[in-house]
Structure formats: structure tokens, C-alpha cells
Amino acid sequence: xxVANFHLLLLASYCILMLRGCLxxxxxxxxxxxxxALFVFGDSLYDPGNNNYINTTTEFQANFWPYGISYFNxxxxxxxDGRLIPDFIAEYAKLPLIPTxxxxxxxEFVHGANFASGGAGALVESNAGFAVDLKTQLExxxxxxxxFRQSLGDEKTDQxxxxxxxxxxxxxxxxxxxxxxxxxxxxxxxxxxxVGMVIGxxxxxxxxxxxxxxxxxxxxxxxxxxxxxxxxAGRPGNTCNEELEIITNLHNQKLSEKLxxxxxxxxxxxxxxxxLNTEVSNRMNNPSKYGFKIGDSACCGSGPFxxxxxxxGKRGIKEFHLCDNASExxxxxxxxxTEVASRQYAELYWNGESSVTAAYNLKTLFExxxxxxxxxEEL
Ligand SMILES: *[C@@H]1O[C@H](CO)[C@@H](O)[C@H](O)[C@H]1NC(C)=O
Ligand SMILES: *[C@@H]1O[C@H](CO)[C@@H](O)[C@H](O)[C@H]1NC(C)=O
Ligand SMILES: *[C@@H]1O[C@H](CO)[C@@H](O)[C@H](O)[C@H]1NC(C)=O
Ligand SMILES: *[C@@H]1O[C@H](CO)[C@@H](O)[C@H](O)[C@H]1NC(C)=O
Ligand SMILES: *[C@@H]1O[C@H](CO)[C@@H](O)[C@H](O)[C@H]1NC(C)=O
Numbered sequence: 001x002x003v004a005n006f007h008l009l010l011l012a013s014y015c016i017l018m019l020r021g022c023l024x025x026x027x028x029x030x031x032x033x034x035x036x037a038l039f040v041f042g043d044s045l046y047d048p049g050n051n052n053y054i055n056t057t058t059e060f061q062a063n064f065w066p067y068g069i070s071y072f073n074x075x076x077x078x079x080x081d082g083r084l085i086p087d088f089i090a091e092y093a094k095l096p097l098i099p100t101x102x103x104x105x106x107x108e109f110v111h112g113a114n115f116a117s118g119g120a121g122a123l124v125e126s127n128a129g130f131a132v133d134l135k136t137q138l139e140x141x142x143x144x145x146x147x148f149r150q151s152l153g154d155e156k157t158d159q160x161x162x163x164x165x166x167x168x169x170x171x172x173x174x175x176x177x178x179x180x181x182x183x184x185x186x187x188x189x190x191x192x193x194x195v196g197m198v199i200g201x202x203x204x205x206x207x208x209x210x211x212x213x214x215x216x217x218x219x220x221x222x223x224x225x226x227x228x229x230x231x232x233a234g235r236p237g238n239t240c241n242e243e244l245e246i247i248t249n250l251h252n253q254k255l256s257e258k259l260x261x262x263x264x265x266x267x268x269x270x271x272x273x274x275x276l277n278t279e280v281s282n283r284m285n286n287p288s289k290y291g292f293k294i295g296d297s298a299c300c301g302s303g304p305f306x307x308x309x310x311x312x313g314k315r316g317i318k319e320f321h322l323c324d325n326a327s328e329x330x331x332x333x334x335x336x337x338t339e340v341a342s343r344q345y346a347e348l349y350w351n352g353e354s355s356v357t358a359a360y361n362l363k364t365l366f367e368x369x370x371x372x373x374x375x376x377e378e379l
Contacts, residue, residue, distance in 0.1 A: 036163050039209075040086045042116040043117065043118060044060075044116075046086050049063060050132060052103070054117070056129075059309070069326065086114060092366075122198045162213045165362065166218065168217065168218065168220075171222050175225060175244060202258075215269060216271075220276035224277055224284070230308075238304045259359075279344075284330065294330065311332070
């Protein structure tokens with residue numbers, strides 16, 4: 001064997017190593033383009049700074065100090081002291097940070113795009129005019145699909161979209177935006193009707209992505225918002241909001257049922273449901289077990305539990321308190337977790353057991369092939 005051939009062989013083996021789990025090998029000696037892409041949708045839990053580029057208010061933005069203090073300088077717009085769940089998932093998947101779709105500096109999306117927008121709900125009415133709702137996020141994804149078809153051609157686009165993982169955080173704002181109205185927070189809807197609409201709209205977006213070739217979906221249950229610092233701070237006696245607890249539990253139950261239904265209904269549909277609700281409850285109830293000193297109060301904010309949404313002093317209230325070490329806290333501001341918490345979630349979402357992440361964890365989704373259309377391997 002000639003030296004040149006030997007090097008080729010080495011290079012080829014290297015590629016094969018890089019592509020573990022990627023069975024439809026295209027041995028052109030460039031491993032690039034074979035990474036599984038990550039598309040992100042949803043609300044402030046996943047927004048990497050899209051809201052910096054829309055006409056909204058500082059209530060729906062976090063691109064100012066002290067947001068980002070643990071990791072990003074300058075702040076990116078993430079509602080945290082550092083990275084969010086999708087940032088860690090991208091790292092696990094060997095992807096770069098997933099680009100913020102609305103940032104005009106970004107125009108390369110073969111590794112995915114992040115469309116999430118702080119304040120967004122599954123319903124267009126939730127914070128309408130201040131956030132990019134889920135339907136519009138799906139439209140942006142449609143624009144991107146057209147661009148891919150033009151630049152990569154249909155075959156590569158189909159492969160990219162069917163191999164990709166689609167990560168969602170949504171629903172919380174559909175319920176939170178009603179808190180404070182009156183005793184029946186979803187009036188005039190019953191809980192069942194309203195939850196039905198929220199899940200119905202999430203389902204529509206899943207179906208929209210499935211029609212374009214998407215197969216692998218990741219979503220979380222909604223956190224126990226009833227005891228969020230922001231919710232408690234607004235209530236007499238700083239109690240948790242029992243109605244909100246009932247509604248979020250109903251949402252989580254219906255979401256789980258819907259996903260099982262979709263798995264039967266939609267060809268090739270695979271999902272990963274991470275039980276964020278349980279993981280958050282565990283940490284709020286027993287912070288020290290997870291390495292936190294404080295589990296119920298925000299590092300950055302004011303009022304009881306740091307529950308007044310004043311972090312950064314740019315949302316109408318100038319005074320706020322900032323803790324010395326965000327890593328000791330579970331909540332960074334009154335509505336959002338610290339980076340340490342997001343890192344813990346991401347680890348469980350990535351390779352947790354089926355009691356935490358079902359039917360598959362994200363690692364399995366990333367490694368499996370998305371489509372049977374070309375006779376490629378199924379999960
Ligand atoms: C190899 O594949 C990459 C990614 O699909 C592509 O950009 C590149 O042009 C290909 N090179 C050749 C020589 O085909
Ligand atoms: C942004 O929103 C404000 C208030 O709703 C409005 O007065 C302003 O014209 C909007 N600006 C743009 C560029 O749309
Ligand atoms: C809740 O508020 C609506 C108007 O926002 C009102 O019509 C309704 O009667 C109120 N319900 C209760 C239980 O107070
Ligand atoms: C989606 O939400 C709208 C309200 O924004 C509602 O009218 C509609 O029925 C919902 N769709 C589904 C399928 O539930
Ligand atoms: C902040 O807290 C974390 C977790 O308790 C600890 O590991 C770290 O050393 C602390 N950092 C500083 C600067 O004290």
C-alpha cells in the first residue's frame with residue numbers, strides 16, 4: 001500500500017469514528033455535514049437572544065447585566081446567568097452553539113437554528129405582540145427549509161431534516177400570562193378546554209414539522225409554576241397558586257398522552273419527553289441534595305423570594321439584589337433557573353433513564369436515523 005493510500009485509509013477510519021451511529025456514510029473525506037442538526041423552538045427557557053431583534057419590552061429581554069455573568073460576556077439575551085438546556089445538548093451532540101435565528105449576523109444553519117422567543121406561548125394570544133409565537137416560529141422554520149432546498153438540494157435537505165432533532169419548551173406562558181386575573185385564571189375556559197387548546201396548538205406545530213420531514217422531537221413537562229418565586233411574590237401570604245398547580249398537572253398528563261398518540265399516528269415519529277416538573281420539584285424541595293444552598297428564592301431580583309421580576313433594574317423597578325454566587329442558587333431570577341440547574345437537566349435529558357426521559361433519551365434520538373424513506377436504519 002502506498003503512503004498516500006495509507007493516509008486515505010487513516011482519514012477514512014477517522015471519519016467512520018466521527019460518524020458513529022451515522023449509517024448512511026458518504027465517504028467524501030469531509031465529515032462535515034453529517035452531524036445531526038438541532039432545531040430549537042419555544043420560550044424564554046430556550047431563547048438565546050431572539051428577542052433582542054424584535055420590537056418588545058425589557059420584560060421580554062435579558063440582554064443586559066447581570067444576565068450571562070457566569071458564562072457570556074457580553075450578555076446574549078439568555079434568561080439565566082449562563083447557558084441553557086439547548087446549549088448543553090448541542091455540546092453533547094458535538095455541535096457548535098446553535099445560532100440565534102433572528103440575529104442578522106447568522107446565515108449558516110446546517111447545524112440547526114434556535115427560534116425560541118421569551119414570552120412565547122403555544123397560543124398566539126399569549127403575550128401577543130411581545131414575543132414570536134410558536135406558529136410564527138414554525139413559519140421561520142419553513143423559510144429555512146426553502147433555503148436548504150435551494151442551497152443543498154432536495155436529497156441532502158431531506159436527510160438533514162429527518163435526522164435532525166427538534167427541541168421544544170412551550171406552554172408555561174399560556175398559563176402564567178393569566179395569573180393575577182381573578183380566581184378562575186383561565187376564564188371563560190374550563191381547565192380541560194384551555195389545556196386542550198394549548199396541547200392542540202403544540203400538536204399542530206409538531207405535525208407541521210413532521211410534514212417537512214422532521215421525525216425526532218424533544219419536549220419537557222411544564223415546571224411547577226405554581227410555586228415559582230414570581231407567582232408567590234404576587235400572592236397574599238406568598239403561598240403557591242393551587243389552581244396553577246392543578247392546570248400544569250393536567251397539561252403534563254395530556255401532553256404525555258398526546259405524544260403516545262402521535263407515535264401511533266405519524267409515520268416515524270419518535271419523541272423524548274423529559275420530566276422537568278419532577279426534576280424542578282425535587283430541587284426546590286431538597287436543594288442541598290443537588291448542590292444548591294437556596295432552592296426557593298432567586299439570586300437576582302427583589303421582594304419576597306426575590307420574586308419581583310426586577311433583575312437588572314431595567315424593567316421599571318431600579319432596585320434589585322444580586323447574590324454573590326449564582327451557582328449556589330437554583331433560581332437566577334424570579335422566573336428562570338441558573339446555569340447549574342440547566343446543566344443538571346441537560347445531563348438527564350441527554351442520557352437519563354426512562355423514568356426521567358421517555359420514550360427515548362436525546363442521546364438515542366441523536367444517534368438513531370430519522371427516516372425509513374431510503375431504507376435507512378430506524379431507531
Ligand atoms: C463533502 O461533503 C460536504 C458536506 O456534505 C460538502 O460540503 C463537500 O462539498 C463534499 N465534498 C466533495 C468533494 O464532494
Ligand atoms: C414598537 O412598538 C412600539 C409600542 O408598541 C411602537 O410605538 C413602535 O412604533 C414599534 N416600532 C416598530 C419599529 O415597529
Ligand atoms: C373573572 O374575570 C372576568 C373578566 O375578566 C369576569 O367576567 C368573571 O366574572 C371573573 N370570574 C370570577 C370567578 O370572578
Ligand atoms: C389553537 O389555539 C387557538 C387560539 O389561539 C384555538 O382557537 C384553536 O382551537 C387551537 N387549536 C387547536 C387544534 O386546539
Ligand atoms: C460558588 O458556588 C459553587 C457551588 O457551591 C462553588 O463550587 C464555587 O466554588 C463558588 N464560587 C466562588 C467564587 O465562591
